[in-house]
Amino acid sequence: MSECVERPSRRILLKTLAGGAGLALAGSRIGEVLAQGVAPAVVTADKLRPQLPGGVMSGDVTATSGIVWSRADRPSRMIVEYSTSERFQTFERRIGPAALESSDFTARIDLTGLPPGADLYYRVRFQDLANEKALSEPVTGRLRTAAVSPAKPVTFVFSGDEAGQGWGINERFGGYRVYEAMRRESPDFFIHSGDQIYADGPIQSEVKLPDGTLWTNLVTEAKSHVAQTLDDYRGAFAYNQLDANKRRLMAEVPFLVQWDDHEVRNNWYPGQQIGAAEKRYTTRAASLLAARAKQAMFEYNPFRINQLDPEQVYRGFQFGPLLDVFMLDERSYRGPNSPNRQTRLDDESAFLGPQQTAWLKASLKNSRATWKVIASDMPISLVVPDANPDVPKGTYEAWANADDGAPSGRELELAEILRFIKRENIENVVWVTADVHYAQATHYDPSRAKFTEFKPFWEFVGGPINAGTFGPNDLDTTFGPELRYVSVPKDNPQNQSPAARQQYYGRAKIDPASRAMTVSLHDLDGKSLWEVTLNPEA
DSSP: OOOSHHHEEEEEEHHHHHHHOOSSSSSHHHHHHHHHOOOOOEEEOOOGGGOOOOEEEEEESSSOEEEEEEOSSSSSSEEEESSSSOSSSEEEEEEEEEOOOOGGEEEEEEEEEEOOEEEEEEEEEEEESSTOOBBBBOOOEEEOOOSSSSSSSSEEEEEESSSSTTTTOOTTTTSSSSHHHHHHTTTTTEEOOOOOOOOTTTOOOOEEEEOOOOOEOOOGGGGSSOOOSHHHHHHHHHHHTTTTTHHHHHSOOOOOEOSSSSTTSTTTOOOOOTTTOOOOOOOOOHHHHHHHHHHHHHTTTTOOOOOSSSTOOOOOEGGGGGEEEEESSSSSSSOOBOOOOOOSSSSOSSSSSSSHHHHHHHHHOOOOOSSEEEEEOOOOOBOOOOOTTTTTTTTOOOOOOSOOOOOOOTHHHHHHHHHHHTTTOOOOOOEEOSSHHHHHHEEEEEESSSSSSSOEEEEEEEOOOOHHHOOOOOBBTTEEEEEEEESTTTTTTTBOOOGOOOEEEEEEEOOTTTTTTTEEEOOOOEEEEEEEEEEEOO
């Protein structure tokens, strides 16, 4: 890591920071002050400085790179400094993009050339573009790059489903407590398994609980109605960043995020027209809503944008010889929700679609990591009906179709993937997911299945982060599932508030010596509820 600024760069930085506005400090003094990590004392009033209302966040890390994200409150330029030293004794500086209205003042930098398997410390500032003397206070964060050494353990956490069913940020309850529990795990990264927002779930200031007490929500205008405009979707993402627990995790742990339905609207699919029975929407085209929602999602997350397909959500990450992670997109390429009983795989029965399926197969085959984790935003065998008021009964939303028979509908695509894994002898594939708002561990074995051309595997369900608790869902037995743990009883009341303490996340730890993966499921305060140690094959 080089010294903070070389002589020529200092002059360039001075020009960038001063913008020709005639800073009172000499260039050498500015370099000295910045090297100490302090903003120039030209503008001191906080209201005149840019603010960072959403904090900072990192994500999409590799062995040598990571995205750093933040958001300002006005037109301003992003500046990032990073170091292997928490005290920033030496550091590098990157001058980033302008945060403008066109991106809701969000900005990101892809830091490259980082040391593998290292803790990197960073701090973000914004320089006001209308008043270039005004520089924000620095906001600090940390990210861990992927290890390349087999001696390094790997730990990650996973969960999903945030601010659903009207259960928002209750500061009296402690906010989104799952985020604080996950932060204490000090994981290498966090998989957000979807439903990052509930765009279709307005939040009121108070909700009366069954025991007569009140659940009190932090409220914003954007969350007072369903999201339809681009600014509505942006406001829903900004709402969750008001939670202090989430901002702390964002600042300390890289995020790998995917989406599910509630980033747009419950159970949406491409080409859907919202029916007249759904009275809350004036925009009826789900694809139009989804385009706005996806733009907001990309703006508010540390995605590394695919230059060949800037809207692509599915992607893979390598965490050294122990782990590869494959993030799926089960929204963008699916066919319509239906009874899900098609007898052949085509556009109507697609879930991942042919291009993403081919990518997943090739990625699994080419992986040399011990463990291959598939992050699916929906579970495999749990039956998820589409209960929207504008769809017929007997319509299904996920892979399963509740017939307990040979694969049909979307199950055909899954059967093709599982058959490929067996044929290519791909070992140690594990699935993680969320969506159903309770925790579960499921083991799949062909000896129990209607379809038998696959290797035994595990699936783990986390969530919700902060939403209503539901379940347990019915189980479709096509792929031979056996429940090993379910966090809620069969007669559990539906839509339990977070006050019922039925909020969950999963944690996986891979031991570098044995290469075993230990997966555990936890409650909202981090208590371990169940765990299993999986020994690798081959």
